[in-house]
Amino acid sequence: MGDSIEKSQENQEESCPRKKQKTASDTNKNSGDGSADQSILSKFQIKKVLRDSTREKNIFIHGEIDDQEAIVILEKTPIGQDTLVELLKDSSLQLKMKNDIYSNYLLIPPAHLNDIKTSLICPATQKHVKKYQVQETFLVEETEEDYRSITLPYIQSQSFSVQWVYNILEKKAEVERIVFEDPDPKTGFVLLPDFKWDTKQLDDLYLIAIVRQKDIKSLRDLRSEHIPLLENILKKGQEAILQRYSVPACKLRIYLHYQPSYYHLHVHFTSLSHDAPGSGVERAHLLSDVILNVKANPTYYQHRPLTFTLRADDNLASKFREAGKLPDC
Structure with a gap:
């Protein structure tokens, strides 16, 4: 979708577009024959264009439907x-x-x-509006102490719901989208297409591996005991994608985000030819490098400074600013 950083620290369900947005086809499926939804966009009253990307062929629009705040996302299909x-x-x-x-x-x-892929968020909140609006971003270097004193307390103070993740792991939702699953409680995971991929073309292939362990929030939690899990995801994820899509490992970019868009460990699998949002060096960490780093130092990610971007309106940015860790640029 082109988000420079897909992250809303206010509410984790709202920070994940693949769970909150509904495409036109999804809406029709949920409403029986879909007749009531065919004209839903005709009711959309435009307030403001939040973001318009000619390069990525998409536009994010804020407006109203029947006096409810709404966001419509239009994206030209490949x-x-x-x-x-x-x-x-x-x-x-x-x-x-x-x-x-x-x-x-x-x-x-x-x-x-x-075709134009159309996603709808309704009713939308101000958090959604901020998420999709063009925002100034800042580069932050988070030290070990910063994580302990700023980031971790902030995460713990927020009500970041990942129930949608548990619904997938427990097969209460999106069962038909699962490409591969390993049921092992320690090293297992579920692999399925990311919301941003329409599964029609391999050039923009994008899948997510969601781990079954529920106590690993992010890269910061990874230690030597997690090496079997990470190696399992790397090996079986590559094999599953080769079998299903005939895309070899040498054409895949496999990485973790920091900061992540939601605090349940997951791994991104994208086509090497796809310039996926968040695949830049300021956010993406190659899974193969992560494995090597943890093997060399079991507590590597507990001590290493990590650099990432924050949007100006992000509450975590406010916490870093209050601590004097985000000077005016």
């Missing part, structure tokens, strides 16, 4: 290779410019090849 012949044959062209051998056209495809 061009599928299996539709290329039909796209080129059945589309109409409007000439925009021609100069010698160079021509520019506006291609107007058939309606069924011109």
Whole structure:
């Protein structure tokens, strides 16, 4: 979705778009024949464009539906290779410019090849609005002491619900989306597509491995006893993706986020060709590097300073600012 940092410290359910947003198809499924939802966007009254990315072909809009706050996210779906012949044959062209051998056209495809992925959050809160609004960001270096005195107390003081995670692990939700699962209580995990991937193209492949252990919040909690878990995720995750999608390990980027978008350990599997949100060096930690670091030093992530970005409106940023750890830039 292009979030520079998908994280809302105020409420963890709201910080995870894959659980709170509903696509048009999901809404229709939940309402029987879907007739009541076909015109729901016609009721949407636009207030403000929160973010518009021409590079990522998406737009985030804040508005109202029936006097309820709402956010609509529109994202142009990728061009599928299996539709290329039909796209080129059945589309109409409007000439925009021609100069010698160079021509520019506006291609107007058939309606069924011109999908726009649509997500709806309603009723939305101010936390959602802030999450999707363009915000100034800051780079923070969190020391061991910073984690103990600022970050950890802040996490513990908040009501970060991860019930949606437990619903997946307990097969109360999204069962049909599970690609692979290992039931072992110590080294097991569930692998399924991330909300941001429509599963239609491999170029933007994106899956999440959610660990079964419930007491590992983030990278900071990893120690030597977790090496079997991490190695299991790396090995079996790669094997499952190869078997299901024919994508080899050498074409995968496998990493953890810090700060994470929710405080239950999970690992990201993305296509190496996909510039996924949060895959930059200021947030992503390669799983293979994490394993090597913990093997070399069992308490590596308890002592090592970790760098990450925070948005200006993030409550954790306020805590770092109050502690004098986030000077004006």
